[in-house]
Amino acid sequence: MSYKPSALRLQREAARRRVSRHSTLVALISTLAIGAVLSIVVSGAPGFKLVRESFFNAHYARTAFPNVLSGLWLNLRVMILAEIFVLIFGLLIALARTSKSAILYPLRLLATIYTDIFRGLPLLLVLLLVGLGIPGLQLSWLPNSAVVLGTISLILTYSAYVAEVIRAGIEAVNPAQRMAGRALGLTQTQTQRVVILPQALRKVTPPLLNDLVSLQKDSGLISVLGAIDAIRAAGIETAQSFNFTPYLVAGALFVALTIPLTRFTDWLTRKQDRARVQQGQW
Amino acid sequence: MAQSMVEINSLRKSYGSDVVLQEITTSLAEHEVKVLIGASGSGKSTLLRAINLLEGIDDGQIYLDGDDITSVGVDPDKVRAQIGSVFQSFNLFPHLNVLQNITLAPRLVHGITKEIANAEAMSLLERFGLADKAKQYPDLLSGGQQQRVAILRAVITKPKVLLLDEVTSALDPILIAEVLTLISELKAEGMTMMIATHEIGFAKRVADQVLFLHNGQILEFGTPLNILENPKTPELKAFLNALRGAGRL
Numbered sequence: 001m002s003y004k005p006s007a008l009r010l011q012r013e014a015a016r017r018r019v020s021r022h023s024t025l026v027a028l029i030s031t032l033a034i035g036a037v038l039s040i041v042v043s044g045a046p047g048f049k050l051v052r053e054s055f056f057n058a059h060y061a062r063t064a065f066p067n068v069l070s071g072l073w074l075n076l077r078v079m080i081l082a083e084i085f086v087l088i089f090g091l092l093i094a095l096a097r098t099s100k101s102a103i104l105y106p107l108r109l110l111a112t113i114y115t116d117i118f119r120g121l122p123l124l125l126v127l128l129l130v131g132l133g134i135p136g137l138q139l140s141w142l143p144n145s146a147v148v149l150g151t152i153s154l155i156l157t158y159s160a161y162v163a164e165v166i167r168a169g170i171e172a173v174n175p176a177q178r179m180a181g182r183a184l185g186l187t188q189t190q191t192q193r194v195v196i197l198p199q200a201l202r203k204v205t206p207p208l209l210n211d212l213v214s215l216q217k218d219s220g221l222i223s224v225l226g227a228i229d230a231i232r233a234a235g236i237e238t239a240q241s242f243n244f245t246p247y248l249v250a251g252a253l254f255v256a257l258t259i260p261l262t263r264f265t266d267w268l269t270r271k272q273d274r275a276r277v278q279q280g281q282w
Numbered sequence: 283m284a285q286s287m288v289e290i291n292s293l294r295k296s297y298g299s300d301v302v303l304q305e306i307t308t309s310l311a312e313h314e315v316k317v318l319i320g321a322s323g324s325g326k327s328t329l330l331r332a333i334n335l336l337e338g339i340d341d342g343q344i345y346l347d348g349d350d351i352t353s354v355g356v357d358p359d360k361v362r363a364q365i366g367s368v369f370q371s372f373n374l375f376p377h378l379n380v381l382q383n384i385t386l387a388p389r390l391v392h393g394i395t396k397e398i399a400n401a402e403a404m405s406l407l408e409r410f411g412l413a414d415k416a417k418q419y420p421d422l423l424s425g426g427q428q429q430r431v432a433i434l435r436a437v438i439t440k441p442k443v444l445l446l447d448e449v450t451s452a453l454d455p456i457l458i459a460e461v462l463t464l465i466s467e468l469k470a471e472g473m474t475m476m477i478a479t480h481e482i483g484f485a486k487r488v489a490d491q492v493l494f495l496h497n498g499q500i501l502e503f504g505t506p507l508n509i510l511e512n513p514k515t516p517e518l519k520a521f522l523n524a525l526r527g528a529g530r531l
Binding site: 176177179180181182183184185186187190194195198199202 | 376
């Protein structure tokens with residue numbers, strides 16, 4: 001038998017369409033209104049012409065672009081290297097902090113002190129301490145390149161954040177899972193590796209990626225040590241032309257670099273949320 | 283009488299001043315099925331968890347196949363490798379599919395190769411009508427299927443004793459039936475089991491002996507018929523009356 005929608009259903013669907021059309025219209029009008037207000041306020045500002053000239057100049061954007069881009073290549077290498085080490089160290093620190101064994105107590109203490117300090121210290125300060133302090137020791141076997149020391153500073157700071165995220169994930173796994181693993185005869189280490197960690201990392205992937213996005217943009221801070229990255233390259237251009245457009249070029253490139261990762265994070269979060277709704281876990 | 287597989291001697295356990303098990307002395311012969319009944323908080327779960335060393339005890343001994351597993355220096359992982367445990371809330375590993383869940387212990391604890399473990403797991407799954415679920419993740423299974431997988435995960439390593447802790451309490455009646463059928467089949471194969479349950483009808487069918495726990499003590503024990511038809515202590519009478527009132531008897 002073929003199904004014929006009832007009049008009631010058609011009525012409901014028509015009502016839903018009306019509501020949806022109405023929302024679209026409201027969204028459109030409010031966007032236009034806010035856009036109009038913004039453009040009037042900004043373009044009507046007394047310094048608008050000057051700002052447009054010194055920040056949005058197409059000529060300087062074109063001439064600065066090659067140097068800023070080659071600076072970005074340095075950022076890219078720094079961020080990828082830092083991300084790899086941050087994930088490794090973050091995982092090790094999180095494991096140390098969540099371990100219960102007595103023999104690891106000193107390690108646990110050290111890990112706690114480490115995360116406390118490096119989550120609290122501003123990255124800029126770490127960069128200055130490491131970047132200027134280590135060469136100041138005048139030990140010939142220590143690295144003194146701005147790039148290396150800058151990358152080390154990023155790793156030091158972000159490992160602390162990532163360790164805390166992973167630790168939260170480990171602690172969010174139902175303790176019954178650990179019990180089930182041990183009941184099968186798995187050792188503490190085996191349970192951690194095959195039962196707890198895979199679940200923990202899955203739980204914290206979105207906040208973890210968020211930290212990596214943040215690390216990517218903060219890789220621009222190594223410029224304070226003199227490394228010629230995108231921001232430093234833009235600064236050099238600006239110093240020659242007295243026009244700030246190169247900074248904006250660098251900014252746009254950084255945003256372009258992080259957008260794929262942020263979109264991916266959003267997509268992953270949505271996917272996990274959907275899975276949770278289907279399982280009815282709220 | 284067959285040799286004792288599990289022997290429990292004057293077991294005592296307390297949380298602070300709260301005594302949860304006292305003077306528990308009982309034994310479980312090979313191929314025997316013992317059912318623990320009693321109200322929530324009577325100590326059934328604690329007793330089962332004490333046997334597979336998930337719960338430390340204060341006093342007494344537990345022997346598994348003749349060895350004192352509560353003596354100092356015993357490796358609990360080695361003991362647990364010989365005991366199967368199934369819990370009320372299944373506790374399957376959600377990131378592993380059914381086959382991976384079942385083969386984890388054979389591979390990591392008993393050192394069996396992946397191929398052999400997989401073959402053994404598949405033949406178990408086939409025997410109990412779950413072969414088509416092998417590649418599925420636990421979330422997609424019904425509660426009854428999940429619990430049956432959890433039981434197979436516990437028995438694939440041929441444990442000396444299987445401990446079942448209220449394994450049907452989270453299930454609806456139809457799903458309970460499929461889990462109980464599986465347990466009955468294990469009994470027919472000679473599995474030694476200690477079962478904590480509220481399913482009195484099931485206890486009557488599978489138990490060789492029923493123990494009634496009350497406030498951490500074994501108040502009565504005997505054949506299912508004796509315990510259920512002829513309660514002697516007022517506590518057991520009250521417990522059975524309460525079950526009857528709840529329509530569970």
